Amino acid sequence: MTQPYEGTRIIEVGGTIAAAGATKTLADFGADVIKVEPPAGGEVRRVAPFPDDIPHLDRGAYHLALDTGKRSLALDLSSPSGVQVLLDVARGAHLLVLHAPPTEAKPLLEAIDTLGSDAPSTVTMTPHGLDGPLAENEEDEISIFARTNRMLRHSSTGEEPLRSAPFVPTMQWASSTTAIAAATIWGSRRDGERRSVEVAATEALSGNVDSWYVPWAFTGVDLPRVAGARLGFPNGYFQCSDGLLLFSAGTEPFFSRLCSVLGVPELATDPRFTDPLEKPNHFDEFMTHLGPYLETRTRHEAFRDLQAHGVMCAPLLDVRDAMEDAQAVARGSFVQVEQPAGVGTQTIAGPPFRVTGDPSEATWQARPAPTLGQHTAEVLTEAGYTPEEQMALF
Numbered sequence: 001m002t003q004p005y006e007g008t009r010i011i012e013v014g015g016t017i018a019a020a021g022a023t024k025t026l027a028d029f030g031a032d033v034i035k036v037e038p039p040a041g042g043e044v045r046r047v048a049p050f051p052d053d054i055p056h057l058d059r060g061a062y063h064l065a066l067d068t069g070k071r072s073l074a075l076d077l078s079s080p081s082g083v084q085v086l087l088d089v090a091r092g093a094h095l096l097v098l099h100a101p102p103t104e105a106k107p108l109l110e111a112i113d114t115l116g117s118d119a120p121s122t123v124t125m126t127p128h129g130l131d132g133p134l135a136e137n138e139e140d141e142i143s144i145f146a147r148t149n150r151m152l153r154h155s156s157t158g159e160e161p162l163r164s165a166p167f168v169p170t171m172q173w174a175s176s177t178t179a180i181a182a183a184t185i186w187g188s189r190r191d192g193e194r195r196s197v198e199v200a201a202t203e204a205l206s207g208n209v210d211s212w213y214v215p216w217a218f219t220g221v222d223l224p225r226v227a228g229a230r231l232g233f234p235n236g237y238f239q240c241s242d243g244l245l246l247f248s249a250g251t252e253p254f255f256s257r258l259c260s261v262l263g264v265p266e267l268a269t270d271p272r273f274t275d276p277l278e279k280p281n282h283f284d285e286f287m288t289h290l291g292p293y294l295e296t297r298t299r300h301e302a303f304r305d306l307q308a309h310g311v312m313c314a315p316l317l318d319v320r321d322a323m324e325d326a327q328a329v330a331r332g333s334f335v336q337v338e339q340p341a342g343v344g345t346q347t348i349a350g351p352p353f354r355v356t357g358d359p360s361e362a363t364w365q366a367r368p369a370p371t372l373g374q375h376t377a378e379v380l381t382e383a384g385y386t387p388e389e390q391m392a393l394f
Contacts, residue, residue: 003030003363008185011090011120014099015042017167018125020066021174022097022181025352027069028364034089034379035070041372051343058341058371065348067369068337074373081393083111088383091118094185097177099125102135121184121195125177129200141169148205149212169205176204233283234290237316242298244316258311262289323347337366
């Protein structure tokens with residue numbers, strides 16, 4: 001079985017985590033992704049962690065994880081000759097994914113347009129889009145997260161909101177870009193039309209899973225943001241003998257099922273626990289039953305027991321737990337890749353989805369991430385540059 005994007009050429013421009021994340025899945029499914037990078041290396045190569053905490057442009061964890069299977073072309077796009085090389089490399093490609101401020105993106109897009117029928121479709125990533133009053137604003141992922149109402153949900157009423165984990169908003173933006181990039185390639189293959197697409201980070205995140213726009217549309221007000229173990233318990237994390245177990249069992253039928261498991265089914269009809277105004281006042285009483293049950297069981301023992309009775313819960317896993325989880329091991333959810341530049345064998349996430357009928361897993365292949373500029377001569381030769389011309393560019 002061939003890879004779905006075999007024979008598809010994609011040009012990635014920007015050198016950022018967002019751009020690298022947007023093209024990674026396409027590369028792993030067979031696309032020839034040419035990663036156009038500044039000669040000094042871009043953002044994704046400079047983000048820690050690094051092996052032994054020694055910074056190195058070819059050894060950063062985000063680069064190794066997001067640039068798998070790509071080819072690296074070191075190119076100075078601030079020079080006219082660099083832009084000309086980009087045009088020659090992009091000529092006849094299927095797609096160009098560009099992450100740059102509008103002031104830089106617009107001239108590059110105009111240059112791509114001069115290729116006429118040989119121009120690839122384009123997907124441009126910016127914080128706010130290419131037009132509008134905020135188009136030129138510089139943002140980081142924290143400010144983008146705050147602007148989209150998403151951060152507001154990371155709080156309880158009256159408390160300051162929390163940011164997300166590092167690069168979560170960026171990778172969600174990248175995932176939206178991957179989806180539209182795949183759709184753009186499909187559309188061009190279907191009808192031969194070239195498309196120019198914009199993916200604004202604020203718009204991509206505003207429509208994500210935990211947006212409050214739909215509830216607000218129905219109520220006209222911001223819903224109260226409740227959090228904490230005492231409100232609607234048991235919701236949140238509770239301590240087992242070896243770690244934490246997440247509960248979402250404060251409502252029916254889960255609360256009744258939990259009470260039955262604890263041997264106190266009568267609590268499910270007790271007004272102290274059925275009245276939402278009274279319930280927060282009786283948290284300590286309920287914990288006299290739940291606490292001893294959890295203290296004598298591991299996360300996985302409690303999880304299996306409670307799941308067997310239909311109680312909604314899940315163990316909290318750290319990275320090692322997730323990688324060694326029996327389900328992940330059985331599915332091959334993590335794979336090892338032999339990386340260059342002295343990095344050696346590294347473990348990365350496996351395929352984000354599986355193709356039915358592909359027992360050899362040939363459709364998804366994790367190949368090493370390139371060293372900076374590793375394929376410059378190769379790509380320039382393919383674009384028709386002679387050795388002498390390459391020396392002049394160098």
